Amino acid sequence: MxxxxxxxxxxxxxxxxxxxxxxxxxxxxxxxxxxxxxxxxxxxxxxxxxxxxxxAPGERVVQLDPYDAGLVRWLEREGRLRIVLPAGPRDGGELVEAYVGQDAAGRRWLGDEIHGQAGGDGEPPLAWIPRGDDEGLLRALIHYAKYNLVLRLARRWHDLLGALRVRVLDCRDTSALAATDLQEPRLPEARSDPRTRYRYLLDHGQPVCVVVENRSPERLSATLLNCATSGRVEVLGTAQLELPPGRQQTFWRRGHLGDAFRCGLPAGRTSGVDRLVAVASTSPAVDLSFLKEARSFDDAIRSSARDMLPEEHEPRELWTAALVTMKISRAGH
Structure with missing residues (x-):
């Protein structure tokens, strides 16, 4: 103070x-x-x-397997992390946000509830860290903490529970795209996951747009963010769109009507899961662009600097968020 x-x-x-x-x-x-x-x-x-x-930000809870006491002491001292045993008791029932494992060659990997062996669904880890590169591991965990800020918003901000409905529309049919009202496009919804593990199953390179509907009685200002598999956090479309009660808005690339977003994967990956988060507030003055992260996990691991976390903003207005998972795959996988 x-x-x-x-x-x-x-x-x-x-x-x-x-x-x-x-x-x-x-x-x-x-x-x-x-x-x-x-x-x-x-x-x-x-x-x-x-x-x-x-x-000083709060500690992030990370599960380390195999558990290395010396590495744990160093990571906790350098990164304000709480490292827990694999599948062991957790003080206070903390939510484990990141998982670090190791392959037979000694390489560490970083994952979460979806990516990595901890996810249990076969999705590759978010990042691989060379054997013995403890600094690289720390930089990856610090980067994940920034990447995870948006996912935390989706878990925490529910003043207006159920206020937002998010739909991803398929824009591959160019004739349908040319004939529709681009403000309220009548396009088919993207393919859903029959196993319901994810909300949508998309192809690498597939063009899409995103419709966000306000189901609350409040006038909201919405921002659309994407936590990409690469580790980048993208602000999609314009910074904010106004959502009157009971109305919807369509997010297009850079705010240009008809310019669809292209689903993409980092080089070398056959699949990955992007997490689309719509965040809305009753205040039109809040700017969430500070959550944007241009660097990937690989960029962070190779860097020589440990970037600090941005300050977390917790405003007084009513907030709500909705998260949609989209599995993106390359052809033939």
Whole structure:
């Protein structure tokens, strides 16, 4: 916590930062609009114009198999991670968000509830880390924490439960595309997964558009994000579209009507699962572009820097989110 000065926050942990602080709070529980916190190191008084910012994100829970005590100590110290035993007891019942495994050649892999052996559905891991590259593993986990921010929104923000309906439409029929109303296209919905493991089954290169419907009585502003298999987080279409109650909007590439999105896979992959997340708020002023991530997992692993997590924004307005899984496959797989 800080007072009204300085005008701009100094770098976290710097001498100027520590001198400007009037106290530190540890968040014990949080909702999208409020939190409960206790002072660290004793109580302190809030001054007029007090401000706060996140100085240390909460720990991310990672399952490591095989468990390496030395690696665990280093990862927890360097990355603010909580490493748990494979299928072991978890303090407080934490939700495991990432899984790290190892193949017979000693390479580590990174997965989640869908990708990697932990997913149980045969989807390849999100990333492979060369044998012995602990720094690369740490960078992959830090990158996953940023990638996972959008998925966390989908799990947490349900002030208006069931308010959004998301449909992916197939745009391969160019004659149908030319004849339809591009604002409210009458196009077939993309092929569904008969096993219901995923919402849609799509082909590599398949053109699609996305329709988001507001089923709530509130006027909403919607942003469409895609957590791609590569590790990139994309803001699809325009930054926001307004959704009056009971109405729908169609997201097109770069906001250009009729310009469909192309489903794609990283080079070398035969399949992968993208997660499409529609996030909507009653406030039109909120900008979620900070969630965009241009780098892939491979980019992060090869980098020489550990990028910090962006600050998480928890506004007071009503929020809702809907997540759609789309398995993308190359022809013949």
């Amino acid at each position: 800080y007072g009204p000065a300085p005008d701009f926050f100094p770098p976290i942990g710097s001498t100027d930062d520590l001198a400007a602080r009037i106290g530190v709070l540890e968040v014990e529980a949080a909702t999208p609009s409020s939190c409960t916190a206790t002072p660290v190191g004793g109580p302190f008084a809030l001054v007029e114009g007090a401000r706060g910012r996140l100085v």
